Amino acid sequence: MAGLQSGPVDDDGGPPAALVDVVLPCLNERPALPKVLGALPPGYRAIVVDNGSTDGSGALAASLGAAVVDEPRRGFGAAAHAGLLAATAEFVAFCDCDGSLDPSQLATMLELVCTGRADLVLGARRPARGAWPIHARLANMALSWRLRRLTGVPVTDLGPLRLARRSAILGLDLRDRRSGYPLEMFLKAHRAGWRVVEIPVDYAPRVGKSKVTGTFRGTVTALKDMATQLAAASGRTPQTEGGSSADRPAADAERATP
Template sequence: MNEVRGNSVDVVLPCLDERQALPWVMSRIPAGYRAIVVDNGSTDGSAQLAAELGALVVVEPRRGFGSAANAGLIAATAEFVAFCDCDGSLDPALLPVLVDQVAAGSVDLVLGSRRPRRRAWPLHARLANKVLAWRLRRTTGVPLTDLGPMRVARREALLSLGLEDRRSGYPLEMVLKASQAGWKISESPVPYSPRAGKSKVTGTLSGTVTAVRDMSAQLRAASGRK
């Protein structure tokens, strides 16, 4: 397996009012990896705290998960780019396991398949994820069980996909376009813990509905591109 130098990995952390989780998240960034915290309109001082904790802070005023994630991708300069939630639900210390798979050439994109601990995943969000994963398998043939937000790929390859969604459909668009481009895609199990603070998306019913709507639009678009 190829050895990956720490300075070859940038970790994109979309952030909206995550001051409570940031100290733990930053403490779990692997040695040598660079954290890129993309502040997406926080009012709790998240950006300042992230900078104090050593992150490169990018300010993205256009609200939306896709806006923040893509701003981080554009700001990244390392060979490998990892994406991870900034709310403490996923452990960045596990990223080398995913990075090593991409570096070895066995896959082009690897997703962390979430394994919930305790009450980490509301029922409505879990059911919505199962339905979307089933639709994704039908559309692409890729045997994924989760649209995991923890994921790794090479930066230049990601930029070549031309991702356009700037809302909740961004993670799904990445997988769909990667599949259409003939990428090797896989998933690895990762523990999923209760988040710190209040959820802005899938932790709420309205947020889940919005995410499903955005992702359904991506699935329809992918079917039209076939």
Template sequence: MVDVVLPCLNERGALPWVLSRLPDGYRAIVVDNGSTDGSGELAQSLGATVVREDRRGFGAAAHAGLLAATAEFVAFCDCDGSLDPAQLPALLAPVMDGSADLVLGSRQPQPGSWPLHARIANRVLASRIRRLTGEHVTDLGPMRAARREGLVSLGLADRRSGYPLEMFLKASLRRWRIAEIPVPYAPRTGKSKVTGTIRGTITAVNDMSAQLRAAKSLLPSGPVRMTGRREERI
């Protein structure tokens, strides 16, 4: 079985579709992060395991779901209908066969799915990550998969928008094998709370910049060279 963590804040309109797209053997853990539209109750009525997390923030919700998971393998996915949970087996396959430790879904935007300001911010972030770590990453999307035990061992502390980046950076510092798989990225259902607004994008950029600064202090300085999968500093 695979546990799928679905951070949720007022996603009642998208929940039925999202939950219906989960493959057999994948358990939905919907983390209600203070919804006022009955999302938690709806998710429970549709058969999902519901966890309440009163502390607002993507990282708070995502980590609460990780701690509630019991399966060997854990996946994360947005709960707004922009990402299709039917794509999750493709992400899990490299983790399950032992060829990767962390797999990211690289979002492939469909028309109307990604505001220009968010797309630019994501491109700049990916470039900074490549320079810092040498990892060949193009997108730090929310759809991802790994073993639960490994994720818990990372000691993730960010409880806001920096959580996905912290996970990536700590995995890279531990020399996890990190892979990307393209996934379709569709327009979300309802109003965006983060990158769909300029204010939300700025907040996310600030949170992630803090993670980059913290990671930079742990890395040796100097030029990088290519050594197989990734670049290494020399």
């Protein structure tokens, strides 16, 4: 296993490969891109998924050195999943492309997964003043309460900053292509027996306009998509508490064996 800050050196002597690919779903986030990309620590490669932006986000991201993936099909999940499919690093993180989150806090998440203490790490947002609209906060509190009851995982936020092993997330076979994607990831990870761990992360006011919780349409779509995921999860017979370790990310399952 390579160190946490720099990836393995390519066989051909080229630049070190990224240890973490950071998927950044991006719909018209031009004003935020310099801050977001400038905040990525060494060893973390930005994959900006341009979700049909009309403000030149994709071209700006490429000029700033990011890998850019085009995903014309609209939807947070469509963008996030296209980024996951384009990723090649051992670990993948997801982060809003709006300047609200601090990618340097991914280092703690990476450490938890690398050392076998977690399979999926979620960032629980600690908002600065004005960062989080009250309706979104209340909806998120209600969702977290429901998730705690449903899964027993002491989750307090279904936050957008998260990290896991790439091959493991691919194995979850995520299907949602809209706002239910982060919830589907959590529910399927739990069902597969993953250790889902939450750590606090800073949450600053975003740069530019919100596409989800800041708009009526975005909020309604998010609620509908979450309800679909919850209904699917509630209707299933739960596995043994914590799920089957056979479904866990392989490397971590090995480490978890006493």
